Amino acid sequence: MTDERTGAQVMCEALVREDVEVMFGIPGGAIMPFYHAMWEYRDRLRHVLCRHEQGAGHAAEGYARSTGKPGVCVATSGPGATNLVTPIANAWMDSTPLVAITGQVSSAVLGKDAFQETDITGITLPITKHNYRVSRAEDLPSVFREAFHIARTGRPGPVLIDVTKDAQQARLVPDWNVTLNVPGFSAPVGLDPRAIREAARILAGASKPLILAGQGVIISDAVAELRTLAERTGIPVVTTLHGIGAFPEDHPLSIGMPGMHGWVHVNRAIQECDVLLCIGARFDDRVTGKASTFAPRASVIHIDIDPSEIGKNVKVAVAIIGDARAALRALIELIPPRDAAIWLRNIRETQATHQHRQPYLRRPDTTELMPHDVYAALNAALNKRGGYRVITDVGQHQMWAAQLIEWRRPRTHITSGGAGTMGFAVPAAMGAAIAHPDETIWAIVGDGGFQMTNQELATIGQEGIKNVKVAIVNNGYLGMVRQWQQLFEGRRYSGTPLTGPSFAGLAEAYGLRGFTVDRIEDAEEAIRAAWDHDGSVVLDFRVEREANVFPLVPPGLSIGEMITREAPA
Amino acid sequence: MRHTLIALVEDRPGALNRILGLLRGRGLGLHSIAVGDSETPGVKRATVLVDTESVEQTIKQLNRLIEVLEVTDVTNAEYVVRETALVKIHAPEPRRDEIKTVADGFGARIVGSSPQTVVVEMTDTPDRLGEMIARVMAIGACETMRSGSLAMALAGPAPRVPAPAPEDATRVWWSQADGIS
Numbered sequence: 001m002t003d004e005r006t007g008a009q010v011m012c013e014a015l016v017r018e019d020v021e022v023m024f025g026i027p028g029g030a031i032m033p034f035y036h037a038m039w040e041y042r043d044r045l046r047h048v049l050c051r052h053e054q055g056a057g058h059a060a061e062g063y064a065r066s067t068g069k070p071g072v073c074v075a076t077s078g079p080g081a082t083n084l085v086t087p088i089a090n091a092w093m094d095s096t097p098l099v100a101i102t103g104q105v106s107s108a109v110l111g112k113d114a115f116q117e118t119d120i121t122g123i124t125l126p127i128t129k130h131n132y133r134v135s136r137a138e139d140l141p142s143v144f145r146e147a148f149h150i151a152r153t154g155r156p157g158p159v160l161i162d163v164t165k166d167a168q169q170a171r172l173v174p175d176w177n178v179t180l181n182v183p184g185f186s187a188p189v190g191l192d193p194r195a196i197r198e199a200a201r202i203l204a205g206a207s208k209p210l211i212l213a214g215q216g217v218i219i220s221d222a223v224a225e226l227r228t229l230a231e232r233t234g235i236p237v238v239t240t241l242h243g244i245g246a247f248p249e250d251h252p253l254s255i256g257m258p259g260m261h262g263w264v265h266v267n268r269a270i271q272e273c274d275v276l277l278c279i280g281a282r283f284d285d286r287v288t289g290k291a292s293t294f295a296p297r298a299s300v301i302h303i304d305i306d307p308s309e310i311g312k313n314v315k316v317a318v319a320i321i322g323d324a325r326a327a328l329r330a331l332i333e334l335i336p337p338r339d340a341a342i343w344l345r346n347i348r349e350t351q352a353t354h355q356h357r358q359p360y361l362r363r364p365d366t367t368e369l370m371p372h373d374v375y376a377a378l379n380a381a382l383n384k385r386g387g388y389r390v391i392t393d394v395g396q397h398q399m400w401a402a403q404l405i406e407w408r409r410p411r412t413h414i415t416s417g418g419a420g421t422m423g424f425a426v427p428a429a430m431g432a433a434i435a436h437p438d439e440t441i442w443a444i445v446g447d448g449g450f451q452m453t454n455q456e457l458a459t460i461g462q463e464g465i466k467n468v469k470v471a472i473v474n475n476g477y478l479g480m481v482r483q484w485q486q487l488f489e490g491r492r493y494s495g496t497p498l499t500g501p502s503f504a505g506l507a508e509a510y511g512l513r514g515f516t517v518d519r520i521e522d523a524e525e526a527i528r529a530a531w532d533h534d535g536s537v538v539l540d541f542r543v544e545r546e547a548n549v550f551p552l553v554p555p556g557l558s559i560g561e562m563i564t565r566e567a568p569a
Numbered sequence: 570m571r572h573t574l575i576a577l578v579e580d581r582p583g584a585l586n587r588i589l590g591l592l593r594g595r596g597l598g599l600h601s602i603a604v605g606d607s608e609t610p611g612v613k614r615a616t617v618l619v620d621t622e623s624v625e626q627t628i629k630q631l632n633r634l635i636e637v638l639e640v641t642d643v644t645n646a647e648y649v650v651r652e653t654a655l656v657k658i659h660a661p662e663p664r665r666d667e668i669k670t671v672a673d674g675f676g677a678r679i680v681g682s683s684p685q686t687v688v689v690e691m692t693d694t695p696d697r698l699g700e701m702i703a704r705v706m707a708i709g710a711c712e713t714m715r716s717g718s719l720a721m722a723l724a725g726p727a728p729r730v731p732a733p734a735p736e737d738a739t740r741v742w743w744s745q746a747d748g749i750s
Contacts, residue, residue, distance in 0.1 A: 121583065122583075122586070125583070125586065125587055125590045126590050126591070126594045129633075129635070130635045133582070150635065182635060183579070183638055184578075184579055184634065184635050184636050184637050184638045185635050306633070307629050307632070308626065308629035308630050308632070308633055310629075311623075311625065311626065312626055
């Protein structure tokens, strides 16, 4: 017995050493040696065979976002690898730790347009934190180590490892005593005490301070610190789409989501505040609207681990570069207790005037199931039962979910934000369900996004995954586009009406349970039945077709200029 | 505005590709890039002339690339710029003296010739190269090959190469996993 291994075995061992327990993928010619080796590791490394590599990538993202650990996806060369491009781009935009492993043609034929050869490291250059092509098996231990280190350190993100077939097949005695030598990868540095002092000074002198909390709070595990800071200072807290869960929405200081579909009182508070403390958020244009008019009265204090986010979209008065939790702890030490009750009362008065949960008023002449009926029933069930996570897709249903569910815990709201990838929800829910078998994972998805990746229902069936509950908010349109066409393009519904099969029937065909719900009085019962069913379920909610998401900041305008209802016809 | 950046870059496959891709992806205009070995083995030094509205953002974005070790903007520092040009001038014998006169005037050298052509080499500021080229173009058809600008700040700290991570840190990290093999 020697210590000799194949490159493919070294890859498996590296994954075990990195605490990987599951990977999502599809085999093919150039990655076959890895699958061959995987068989010996099947008690330690679970492989989930997906139906499309995009599904594998999003499943790995769902795993990563719900656990904080890197997700792993696997594909073969050529089309297998290119099918991973969308999830890699999605992970890049949403700072999700993801390690994508692809097979590559043998080095002997590399560069000769070999069968299923694609330059995947070239293709993914701008959407990965880093990527590697490995053609020497000896490099595998250090490359895997670096890749996982880079994926999860600092601002997390995707890393791709492309391994030629001959490197997987080569025999070697691996040297695991590798030195992590990435001098150009600036790991988080210590906080600048002057910046902390200056931020504390500005906050202490503010009369209308506001906290804008993003996903960085969740990634750095700073939820408790954020709460301490808010409670100690009485500063109201706004949570971005990815910041949902960083601060409980039933807390008296929580005022909700900002931006394009944020609440009127939140956007007005941003426009009025004199100090804006932004923690782990990157001032996406969906948050700022027209950036030059964003928070015009505010001194902005920006805490971010990525220096390139400072001053990118919004001018900042003080930049604190570093880990959000460390920064918040340092700030808490320096900020004296204070009170912002009058300011908060003003915000609440605006909120009361605009009755923010009421723009979904049922039309007087219809009894159709409205989206808000579905969310009301879901919200009641989620908060009564607990033990859930919700994955949303992209579009109207995503904004309704962000607005209408009362979010309370980190990593319970997972969505595709920066990239806006339709088709994210079903596979991501599958990944989260595998990571959390004792929880109920809801996928809320539109009928458009559902039809992009619903092939993964077959994977859910094959793997015996019982805890995915899909709620389709089905309006027979690509609804967000249709809404823009209605509001800004004179109802020219070009390319947006959408049909589909019976989604309940489709679920049954895949061996899951499926129910169609089209009456208000059935919504609650359907959700209860789905939750209690010992298996994965698809609920097809046939909702009013032309319901809209309000409030809405028209694209390119200031967030102070919101549309709160349809113009009277 | 055009900025002159000096970057230290690890010599790994695709490193240059990443820098170029980043500039293109962020919509920045690349005027010239010149890369060669630095004093440290395995590390290249590049001079990048780039048009950017926010040089701070550009430098931060470049620093996000794993292979980029350091980026300095020398635009507002005291620095020298040099560029080398090779110019092939198509000129018959009788006009060669004229070329030599121009070359001498600019401190350029004739480095080779063929029956139809003369090749002149000159190293100077980009502007001076332009002037010389304009003059010889009046003599005969020219083909030019320019190196792109090389820049160097006059002052600055002694070069510092980041030290590799201590080896024992590595061992601790790996031993956390249950050993196989």
